[in-house]
Each structure stands twice: as structure tokens, then as C-alpha cells.
Amino acid sequence: MTSHAEHIREIEKAGLGLAIDRDSTVIKSWLRCLEQYHLDPTRACEAFIVPAERLREHRQQSEDLIRIARSGLEHLFNQVAGQNYVLLLSDREGVAVEFLGDPSFDNHLRKAGLYLGAEWSEARAGTCAVGACIETGEALTIHQTDHFDNTHTPLSCTAAPIYDTQGELCAVVDISLLSSPILKTSQNLARHLVSATVRRIELANLMAQTRHEWVLRFARSPEFLDVDPEAAISLDGSGRVLGMTHGGAAILARACGADWRNPQALIGQPISQFLDMDVDDLANLTRRRPTRDRMIFARDGNALFAHAIEPQMQAHVRRKSLLISPVQDLGGPKVRGRELGGADPDIAALQLKMAKLARTRLPILIQGETGTGKEYLAHAVHEASGLKGQFVAINCAAIPEQLIESELFGYVPGAFTGAALKGRKGLIEQADGGTLFLDEIGDMPLTLQSRLLRVLAEQEVMPVGGVEPRKVNIRVVSASHRSLPSLVEQGRFREDLFYRLNTAVLRLPPLRDRADFDWVVARILARHSDHAVAPVISPAAMMALRAHPWPGNIRELENVLAVAVALSEGGTIELGDLPDDFCDNAVRQDENQGQTLHATLKACNWNVSEAARQLGVDRSTVHRQIKRYQLKSSSL
Numbered sequence: 109m110t111s112h113a114e115h116i117r118e119i120e121k122a123g124l125g126l127a128i129d130r131d132s133t134v135i136k137s138w139l140r141c142l143e144q145y146h147l148d149p150t151r152a153c154e155a156f157i158v159p160a161e162r163l164r165e166h167r168q169q170s171e172d173l174i175r176i177a178r179s180g181l182e183h184l185f186n187q188v189a190g191q192n193y194v195l196l197l198s199d200r201e202g203v204a205v206e207f208l209g210d211p212s213f214d215n216h217l218r219k220a221g222l223y224l225g226a227e228w229s230e231a232r233a234g235t236c237a238v239g240a241c242i243e244t245g246e247a248l249t250i251h252q253t254d255h256f257d258n259t260h261t262p263l264s265c266t267a268a269p270i271y272d273t274q275g276e277l278c279a280v281v282d283i284s285l286l287s288s289p290i291l292k293t294s295q296n297l298a299r300h301l302v303s304a305t306v307r308r309i310e311l312a313n314l315m316a317q318t319r320h321e322w323v324l325r326f327a328r329s330p331e332f333l334d335v336d337p338e339a340a341i342s343l344d345g346s347g348r349v350l351g352m353t354h355g356g357a358a359i360l361a362r363a364c365g366a367d368w369r370n371p372q373a374l375i376g377q378p379i380s381q382f383l384d385m386d387v388d389d390l391a392n393l394t395r396r397r398p399t400r401d402r403m404i405f406a407r408d409g410n411a412l413f414a415h416a417i418e419p420q421m422q423a424h425v426r427r428k429s430l431l432i433s434p435v436q437d438l439g440g441p442k443v444r445g446r447e448l449g450g451a452d453p454d455i456a457a458l459q460l461k462m463a464k465l466a467r468t469r470l471p472i473l474i475q476g477e478t479g480t481g482k483e484y485l486a487h488a489v490h491e492a493s494g495l496k497g498q499f500v501a502i503n504c505a506a507i508p509e510q511l512i513e514s515e516l517f518g519y520v521p522g523a524f525t526g527a528a529l530k531g532r533k534g535l536i537e538q539a540d541g542g543t544l545f546l547d548e549i550g551d552m553p554l555t556l557q558s559r560l561l562r563v564l565a566e567q568e569v570m571p572v573g574g575v576e577p578r579k580v581n582i583r584v585v586s587a588s589h590r591s592l593p594s595l596v597e598q599g600r601f602r603e604d605l606f607y608r609l610n611t612a613v614l615r616l617p618p619l620r621d622r623a624d625f626d627w628v629v630a631r632i633l634a635r636h637s638d639h640a641v642a643p644v645i646s647p648a649a650m651m652a653l654r655a656h657p658w659p660g661n662i663r664e665l666e667n668v669l670a671v672a673v674a675l676s677e678g679g680t681i682e683l684g685d686l687p688d689d690f691c692d693n694a695v696r697q698d699e700n701q702g703q704t705l706h707a708t709l710k711a712c713n714w715n716v717s718e719a720a721r722q723l724g725v726d727r728s729t730v731h732r733q734i735k736r737y738q739l740k741s742s743s744l
């Protein structure tokens with residue numbers, strides 16, 4: 109183990125240009141910290157978390173990216189599940205705008221800066237994976253004492269950059285360990301996984317942005333071309349490059365001896381400058397031809413397999429073969445306002461209860477697993493309430509503890525160092541005459557719970573540093589995915605506040621229990637579509653969607669569909685456009701179906717009519733399935 113003093117000495121040695129045993133990426137970063145950012149290795153600084161307001165701005169700016177990246181990030185998180193990795197998506201300034209980690213380590217992670225809002229630029233945090241990745245534009249691992257600042261030396265962090273379609277670095281995916289195996293090489297697999305995730309995110313992003321142009325995907329081996337391409341570019345009707353993934357930029361740059369760091373040299377150029385083909389050859393590279401016949405050569409002589417995807421507009425003609433059409437009305441409660449669901453009796457009852465409660469001023473508590481639509485329902489309450497004021501949402505779990513108070517209650521001029529000169533209205537006052545939505549109320553610190561209780565009882569707020577309370581007229585809707593009664597039992601939630609909030613409860617069912625699953629899918633697809641005609645789902649893909657357990661509920665479904673829409677061709681989402689584990693589920697379900705049919709036929713002595721009756725399908729279906737699963741009575 110290197111001591112703090114040894115660590116400082118090593119950095120100083122590097123600063124003097126003396127040889128040290130570190131990767132050149134690390135040495136270069138240390139030199140930037142010393143010479144460019146004038147950081148002092150003897151000063152250890154805690155991780156910096158940006159104020160809530162700035163975090164909100166950063167998240168808003170990255171909203172589209174977060175939506176597209178989320179399914180990939182969750183997939184990556186599942187791949188490393190159980191190994192204590194924390195996953196961060198940072199924007200180009202190094203601010204973590206998305207976070208996936210084990211909530212039981214929350215406090216440690218927050219302290220270590222492995223948290224939402226942490227700023228990991230080199231100028232702020234010294235050598236770190238996100239910062240060095242932004243500076244170099246390449247995937248890398250910053251392991252333990254590679255970090256410049258001694259505070260971060262327990263961490264091992266691996267990061268890879270996400271490039272936008274114009275070749276500019278726009279975000280970084282990072283996976284980090286609070287404490288890690290000693291060897292840096294232990295993180296090689298992590299680097300591979302992060303890079304693969306980034307490649308897929310960039311591909312989904314390119315597909316999402318490219319609907320009316322050609323897309324050309326590449327792989328070095330034909331087997332992976334259709335299932336997991338390495339790179340892609342988009343082309344206009346005359347064959348000029350419009351956009352690219354980073355892999356695409358690398359192929360183009362290598363082909364013409366240019367530098368991928370200069371994307372302007374690639375965008376707008378004709379494809380024939382990079383590949384031995386022109387725009388007329390695109391039609392010969394579609395799926396209509398076998399993959400092995402789609403080999404092309406780059407100008408530098410490298411061979412690649414290519415897959416051209418036609419502009420999507422032409423594909424809408426195929427819409428007839430749809431399994432479900434999102435514009436179809438699938439029934440459901442006909443209550444005015446935001447529709448909560450389709451034909452599901454529980455949702456219908458919930459919609460009715462919501463409409464009745466909305467007209468009162470009672471505080472409402474919404475309970476439901478993560479992503480079930482608690483905020484969506486809170487909005488519905490606000491809309492149905494007819495209140496003229498604003499709907500103001502605050503996520504009690506996402507705002508650093510020390511900021512919640514001033515965010516909620518506001519402050520008077522000069523309340524603390526760094527406060528705005530005129531003071532500031534808190535969110536409670538901003539919601540005056542409207543609805544204050546307190547998301548993740550279970551995460552509100554105890555001290556603030558008592559102050560909130562007072563607001564509810566007295567309908568007045570006391571700004572930080574103030575002496576005069578201010579009258580407010582707010583409707584409070586709160587939500588939690590945790591069980592508030594057990595938080596009360598553990599002493600983490602005030603009992604009196606719980607009773608005040610718990611009077612009117614709206615409970616959202618998890619997606620896996622909803623009878624109107626198809627309605628939800630259709631609704632989301634209709635929203636995702638930027639065409640007059642929304643994309644549709646093939647029978648196999650729909651079966652796989654129905655079979656998935658949806659731990660992330662509607663949000664997870666939204667993310668999966670966003671990526672699937674982006675990857676789909678010809679307006680139809682196929683099984684292959686869904687994440688890998690969905691395909692496995694579908695295969696398993698298919699096997700089960702085959703086994704059930706086999707068992708039923710056996711029990712009915714291979715009487716097809718009887719088996720059809722027992723299974724509730726018609727005879728032709730049984731005959732078709734016998735063929736499909738190649739079942740034979742002699743196989744009994």
C-alpha cells in the first residue's frame with residue numbers, strides 16, 4: 109500500500125519529468141492537474157456534489173441521452189450485479205446525471221462522490237476516470253493510487269466516452285468500486301463491458317436520430333453483423349455522411365488516413381471517399397442478401413461486412429401485419445383527464461378513487477414500486493383538482509441533505525454564505541395555490557419531517573434564517589416506493605407525519621400484475637413515435653415483453669421500447685430489437701408452450717380436437733404447433 113506521503117512524492121517526481129512506474133495516461137493526467145489546473149497533491153478534497161438546482165439543469169440538458177442510455181446502463185448494471193459496482197452516467201462536464209448503485213451503501217457512496225450530482229472533471233477532482241476520459245476521449249481505468257487526490261485512492265473507476273452522431277464527446281459511462289482488488293488488470297473485463305455498453309448506446313442514439321436516411325452498420329465478422337454491429341454511419345440520399353457512432357468515425361478516419369478527433373473531416377463527405385462503393389450500392393447491402401455476400405472494402409484495404417437499412421418512411425406500407433396497433437382503443441375507464449390505464453378493473457377503481465380525492469384538499473400518499481407511475485399519477489391528481497397554481501415536484505432522495513431545507517423552505521437575504529442577495533422562494537412557496545409533489549418522502553431527513561408537519565398543520569412556511577412565517581395554500585401529494593409503516597417502526601419516519609400523510613392512499617400496481625399490459629405498451633409506443641404511424645411489435649417480441657418480470661416497471665418498459673424503436677427496421681419491432689435476456693425468456697416460454705402442448709396431447713391420447721378444447725385454442729392452431737415443435741405421437 110502506498111502512503112499519502114509516498115503518493116505525493118510520486119506525483120512530484122512525475123511533475124519533474126522523472127521516470128515513474130505508471131501508465132502514460134495517468135502520468136499525462138497528473139501533469140495536467142499540476143500544470144493546467146494548478147492542483148496541489150498535498151491537499152485532499154472531498155468529492156464535490158453540485159447544488160440541486162445545477163443538477164436539475166444538467167439532467168434536463170441530458171434528458172434525451174439519459175432516456176436512450178438507461179436501458180443499456182441497466183443491462184450493464186445487471187451484468188455486474190452483486191460485485192458492488194456503482195454506475196454513473198456523466199455529462200461532458202463530468203457531472204453525474206444518472207446513477208445506479210446499491211441503495212444500502214448510499215451514505216458511503218455519496219461521501220465518496222459515487223453519486224448523482226458528483227462532479228468528476230479533472231479540474232475539480234484531479235485525475236479520475238471520468239475526467240481523464242473526457243480529456244483523452246478514450247476508455248480507461250483509473251485505479252486506486254492512479255487518482256491524483258488522496259481522498260479518491262480507495263476507488264477503482266473505469267470509464268468510456270459516449271460520442272454524439274457528429275463525433276463530439278457528449279457523456280461518459282463510469283463503473284466504480286468503493287474498494288477493489290489490488291491489481292489494476294482486475295478491471296480489464298469491466299472496461300470491456302463499459303465499452304460494449306457505450307457502443308450500443310451510441311448505436312441506439314444514431315438509430316433514434318435517423319429515420320429518414322440510410323444507415324450503414326458494420327462488423328468484422330458476418331455472424332455479428334445483424335445482432336451486434338460494431339459501428340454505424342448514417343447517409344443522406346446522395347450518399348454523404350450525416351452521422352456516425354464512434355466506431356463508425358474510427359472506420360471512416362482509418363480508411364482515408366484522417367484523425368477521428370477531427371469529425372469535420374468526415375461529416376458531409378461522400379461515402380465513396382472512405383469505402384469502395386457509392387450510394388447506388390446501398391440497396392445491395394440490405395437484409396435481402398445473405399450476410400456473407402455483403403462484404404465491402406474500405407479505401408485502406410480493410411474488409412468489412414455491411415448492413416444497409418433503408419430510410420424508415422418507405423417501410424410503413426408493411427403496417428398491415430401488425431400484432432397491435434397503438435392507436436387502437438383498448439378500452440378502459442372513461443374518466444376525463446389523464447388516463448391511467450386500459451382494461452384492468454384495479455386501475456379503473458384507482459382512476460375513480462383518484463378523481464374523487466383530487467377534488468378534496470386532503471394530502472394524498474401514492475405508494476408503488478419504482479417506475480410504476482407515481483409522479484404521473486400525482487400529475488393526474490393535480491390536473492383533476494382544478495387548482496390554478498403550479499405543480500411543483502421535488503425528489504427528496506436526489507437532493508443533498510444540506511440543500512433540502514433551503515430548496516423546500518427558501519431563505520431570507522444573508523441567511524448563509526453564498527446565499528442569493530435577495531433571498532429565494534422555496535419550492536413550497538412556488539407551489540402556493542397548486543400542488544407540491546414530494547417524491548421519495550421516505551428519504552426525507554427526520555429534522556425536515558417535523559418542519560413539513562408544521563407546514564401541513566399551519567399552512568405556513570418559515571424560510572431559512574427568517575423570523576416571520578409566510579402563509580401558503582398548498583395541496584401535498586407525496587410518494588414512496590418504500591413501506592412507510594416499516595420506516596416508522598425503524599424510527600426513520602415520524603409517526604405523526606405518517607398518520608397525516610396516510611389518510612388517502614393511492615396504490616399503483618406493479619406492471620407485471622397489470623391486466624392492461626398491452627394498453628401500456630401501445631400508449632408508450634404512440635408517445636415514442638414521431639411518425640403519423642407508430643411502430644408496431646411482432647408477435648414474438650410481444651410475447652417476450654409479456655414474459656418479462658419488469659422490476660423497473662413502466663419506466664423500464666419505456667426504456668426498452670425506446671431502444672427497440674431505435675433499433676427496429678421497417679416500423680416493426682422484432683425479438684432481436686429487445687435486450688438479450690428478453691430473447692432467452694421468449695425461448696423459455698416457447699419451450700414451455702411446446703411442453704404443455706405435448707403433455708396435453710399425451711393426456712388426450714393425441715385427440716387433436718380434445719387437446720384444442722382443453723387448451724382453449726382451435727384445431728388448426730394445435731396442428732400448426734405440432735408442426736412447429738415437431739411433436740410426434742411415436743415420441744411418447
Ligand SMILES: Nc1ncnc2c1ncn2[C@@H]1O[C@H](COP(=O)(O)OP(=O)(O)OP(=O)(O)O)[C@@H](O)[C@H]1O
Pocket residue numbers: 447448449476477478479480481482483484485547589628631632662663666
Ligand atoms: N399510465 C401511464 N401511461 C403512460 N405512461 C405512464 C403511465 N404511468 C407512468 N408512465 C410513464 O412511466 C414513466 C415512469 O413514471 P413515473 O416517473 O411517474 O414513475 P415513479 O413511480 O414516480 O418512478 P420513481 O419511483 O422512480 O420515482 C414516466 O415516463 C411516465 O410518463
